[in-house]
Amino acid sequence: MPKYDAEFFKSLDSSILDVLDGETLPPECYTDPDFYEFEKESLFSKEWLCVGRESWVGEAGDYFTTQIADEPIVVARARDGNLYAMSSVCQHRAMLVAEGHGNTRGFVCPYHHWTYSLKGDLVGAPAMNKTCNFDKKEHSLPKFKVEVWLGFIFVHFDINAEPLAPRLEQVTNAIAGYDLENAEGPRPGDAPHLQWNWKVMFENNNDGYHASRLHQGPLHDFVPSEQASFPKAPKGAAGYLRFNGTTHADASFNPTQKAVLPVFAGLNEEQRNRMTFANIPPTLSLVLTADMVIYMILRPTGAGSLEMDTGVLVAPGAMEDAAFEPKMEMIMNSTHHIIAQDWHVDELVQIGLRSRFAKRGRYSWQESAQQQFNEWLVDRYKSHFFEQAPRIFESEVNSEMVD
Structure with missing residues (x-):
C-alpha cells in the first residue's frame, strides 16, 4: 500500500468537523516530503x-x-x-x-x-x-x-x-470598498527564504486566536481576539474571510493606532471599525486595514520551506503625499515588529511538528478560519487521491503479479 492510503485520507474528515468538535491535520501533512509531492499534484497543479x-x-x-x-x-x-x-x-x-x-x-x-x-x-x-x-x-x-x-x-x-472570479464572489463583495484594482503600491523586494511549511504560514496569517496573546501590547491590542468573526464560505468557494472588530474606527498598525494614510474611500462605517483578513489558497493572503492592505504571495519550495512576496497597497493618490515615506516607515516599523513575532513562532511550530510528540490538536472558536482552510484542503486531497486510487491499485496488482 502507498504511504498515504484511503484510511489516511478518510481520517482527515475529523479536521473538517465544526471547529468545536474538530482537530488539526496530522503533523506529517506539514513535514513529510512525500506529502508535499502529493500536494504539488493535488493542489498546485490544479488550482489558480x-x-x-x-x-x-x-x-x-x-x-x-x-x-x-x-x-x-x-x-x-x-x-x-x-x-x-x-x-x-x-x-x-x-x-x-x-x-x-x-x-x-x-x-x-x-x-x-x-x-x-x-x-x-x-x-x-x-x-x-x-x-x-x-x-x-x-x-x-x-x-x-x-x-x-x-x-x-x-x-x-x-x-x-x-x-476563478465566480468562486470568489463572497470575498470580492466583502472587500469591494478597497477598490484593489486601482490601489497603488511599490513592487515587493526580494522574497525571504522561510523555514516552515506553507500551511503554517497560511494558518498564521488568518489566525484570530493568537492576536491578543502573541501580539499583546500597544501595537496590536486594538484588534482583540474576542472580536473575531468568521463568515461561512459558500460551498465550492475559492476563498474565505475573517473579520476582526477594532476598539476604535480606522485602526492601523502604528504607534498612534489610527490611520495616518488616506482611508480607502469606499469603506463604510462598519468596515472602518474592523480589519478584514482574506485568504485565497494556496497562494494569496490579504490583511486589510483602513489605510493599507498587506498582501502575501506564498510560494512553497519544499515540505518545510517557502518564499513569500510581501507587498502593500494604499489608496490612489496616497503615495503623492510628500510625507508618504516617513508615514509608511512608521507603519512598517510596527508591522515588522509584529511579523518578527509571527515568524519566530512559525519557525518553532515547524520544529514542534517534526517531534514524535506532536499530535492532532483541538481548536478554539477563535480558530474557525483554520477549519475553513481544512475544508478547502481536505476536499482537494481526497478528490485527487480517490481519483488516482484505481490506477494506484492496478499498479500494485501488476507489480505483485510480476514478483
Missing part, C-alpha cells in the same frame, strides 16, 4: 495560483518571473496588450529563459540562444536546420491560463481551467 500584481507589467514588453512549487514561471505583457503566462523553461535543454523582471522584446535562452516571443512562441533556433522533423511550433514555451482578480494576476497550469 497568484503570481503578482498587474501593475508590475503595465507596459508592452514588461515581464517578471517567479517560481511556485518547483515550477518556474514568466509573465509578460505582449505588444497586443494582453497578459501571457508560461513556463520559463527552454524547450531545448531546460535552461531558464528569463530571470528577475524588466522590459524586453522577447526571451533569449542564454545557453544556446533559442528565442521566444512575449507570447512564448519559439521564433528562433540557431543551427537546427539539419535536425530531422524539427518544427518550431512544437517547441514553444508551455502556456498557462491567466486571470486578473482585483489587480492580482493568477495563473493555472490547465489552459482549460474554469474561471
Whole structure:
C-alpha cells in the first residue's frame, strides 16, 4: 500500500468537523516530503495560483518571473496588450529563459540562444536546420491560463481551467470598498527564504486566536481576539474571510493606532471599525486595514520551506503625499515588529511538528478560519487521491503479479 492510503485520507474528515468538535491535520501533512509531492499534484497543479500584481507589467514588453512549487514561471505583457503566462523553461535543454523582471522584446535562452516571443512562441533556433522533423511550433514555451482578480494576476497550469472570479464572489463583495484594482503600491523586494511549511504560514496569517496573546501590547491590542468573526464560505468557494472588530474606527498598525494614510474611500462605517483578513489558497493572503492592505504571495519550495512576496497597497493618490515615506516607515516599523513575532513562532511550530510528540490538536472558536482552510484542503486531497486510487491499485496488482 502507498504511504498515504484511503484510511489516511478518510481520517482527515475529523479536521473538517465544526471547529468545536474538530482537530488539526496530522503533523506529517506539514513535514513529510512525500506529502508535499502529493500536494504539488493535488493542489498546485490544479488550482489558480497568484503570481503578482498587474501593475508590475503595465507596459508592452514588461515581464517578471517567479517560481511556485518547483515550477518556474514568466509573465509578460505582449505588444497586443494582453497578459501571457508560461513556463520559463527552454524547450531545448531546460535552461531558464528569463530571470528577475524588466522590459524586453522577447526571451533569449542564454545557453544556446533559442528565442521566444512575449507570447512564448519559439521564433528562433540557431543551427537546427539539419535536425530531422524539427518544427518550431512544437517547441514553444508551455502556456498557462491567466486571470486578473482585483489587480492580482493568477495563473493555472490547465489552459482549460474554469474561471476563478465566480468562486470568489463572497470575498470580492466583502472587500469591494478597497477598490484593489486601482490601489497603488511599490513592487515587493526580494522574497525571504522561510523555514516552515506553507500551511503554517497560511494558518498564521488568518489566525484570530493568537492576536491578543502573541501580539499583546500597544501595537496590536486594538484588534482583540474576542472580536473575531468568521463568515461561512459558500460551498465550492475559492476563498474565505475573517473579520476582526477594532476598539476604535480606522485602526492601523502604528504607534498612534489610527490611520495616518488616506482611508480607502469606499469603506463604510462598519468596515472602518474592523480589519478584514482574506485568504485565497494556496497562494494569496490579504490583511486589510483602513489605510493599507498587506498582501502575501506564498510560494512553497519544499515540505518545510517557502518564499513569500510581501507587498502593500494604499489608496490612489496616497503615495503623492510628500510625507508618504516617513508615514509608511512608521507603519512598517510596527508591522515588522509584529511579523518578527509571527515568524519566530512559525519557525518553532515547524520544529514542534517534526517531534514524535506532536499530535492532532483541538481548536478554539477563535480558530474557525483554520477549519475553513481544512475544508478547502481536505476536499482537494481526497478528490485527487480517490481519483488516482484505481490506477494506484492496478499498479500494485501488476507489480505483485510480476514478483
